[in-house]
Amino acid sequence: MENNEQHIILKTKNLSIGYVSKKAQTVIASGINIELHQGELVGLVGANGIGKSTLLRTLTKVQNPIKGQVFINNKPLEKQSALDLAKILSLVLTEKLISKNLSVFELVALGRQPYTNWVGNLTSEDIFIVNQALEQTHIEDIKHKKCFELSDGQLQKVMIARALSQDTNLIILDEPTTHLDMYHKAYILKLLKKLAKETGKTILFSSHEIDLAIQLCDSMIVMTKGHVEIDQPCNLIQSGAFEKLFPKDLIAFDETTGSFRIKK
Template sequence: MSEETNNIILKAEQLSIGYKTKNNESVVASHINFELEKGQLIGLVGANGIGKSTLLRTLIKVQPALSGSIVLNGEDLKSTTSLELAKQLSIVLTEPISSKNLSVYELVALGRYPYTNWIGSLTEKDIAITENALKLVNIEDLKTKRCYELSDGQLQKVMLARALAQDTDIIVLDEPTTHLDMYHKAYILKLLQKLTKDTGKTILFSSHEIDLAIQLCDTMIVMQNDKVVFDEPRHLISQGVFEALFPSDLIVFDTKTGGFRVNK
């Protein structure tokens, strides 16, 4: 096996996603192909309702693919058990946490659940990994606070620390900058970029912050009405991919600045 192949954490091949009932099949997107490599930050972008959440749910095995394959660390996702998956892939969703009465430390330590015994006792190793996750996200000073005391930005960092404590090869985040102001949107995405460099983990996130993703991501998955494109941001720009994302009567992409602007 080549070094390049060893670096591939998650691979989708001729993937078709959508919804299936007894009498009908609704295809959201098809012919999806990409390879996510170790230590990369990957942004998943596209217009509202294009299917970003459907793709993420398929990749994390919440809903089945209609056809094609997803391979995680060389194994077909279909044959991966829930416990095996939890040791390889961690998730940060936009849904509110069920108990905000937990302390920050307790919530982050929940990331160790795939490794703890049936009563959930933390070993010295679990404690060390939890402490390191707090340090990586720079929230050591918050660990005794209750989650209901946190701002949206602080809570997002805590959820990220929990995913880091799970110690998986890949972290998947669904809209991690929702409800954050412009500064904290940039802060969270810059933090994700730093974490890929510091930990070697692969981080995939969906976002509407396309301008920021272009600046910070190693590669991007861009969902369009008729196709899904995967490449480095600079190549996507040169291919005119972002210019085709939205109707040009209001929003246009400036290839010189690498960002969107209102069409006056």
């Protein structure tokens, strides 16, 4: 199979994710074995509270695994310094931006931080890469606007541009389509697909847009209680993975259309 011959960017080995407090350890999911290949668009889906953000935070060293290991470019995550990691992996979170006073250009330029000197001076190469990221996300026309003046959809594109200007082989986004209308959800996910194909970057995103992800992703990670599965969408449809996502009383997965339907 073509994908398996491609370079593995990220891999987990028997990973358990969760939270540790003074009193107890809560395992959210365990036995996670996934591989992400170069140039793939990978969607992570699962019901509310199943552990998608926890998994993304563990894959990006924001929190530690309970057990097992994460490898990026074959090197254990715990052995990578913050600066090394910033050159391999960019992370786009949906939390409110603290730096909304910056212009779009300035915010996208923050992606160059791992490469700039301590005062953050941009070289002509940095400026070229920032402009390229603005172009790739089609936001050149708003580059002088302040971020607080932007709509949610525009801001989402700015955050993706910032990740692109960081120039990493791997981009991870936590719910990049939240608060967007149907058109802009499709727009953002198609943009991610195009970027993965054209730039060879591996892009992993979590989403509740299961129908769109099925249509666009090369692979999908499906999280259900006690099980995390990764495969191509068509194989996941055949194995009935999407049917296990939600209780069956309200909605059912239609294999022929690859979408969920309300039970009447």
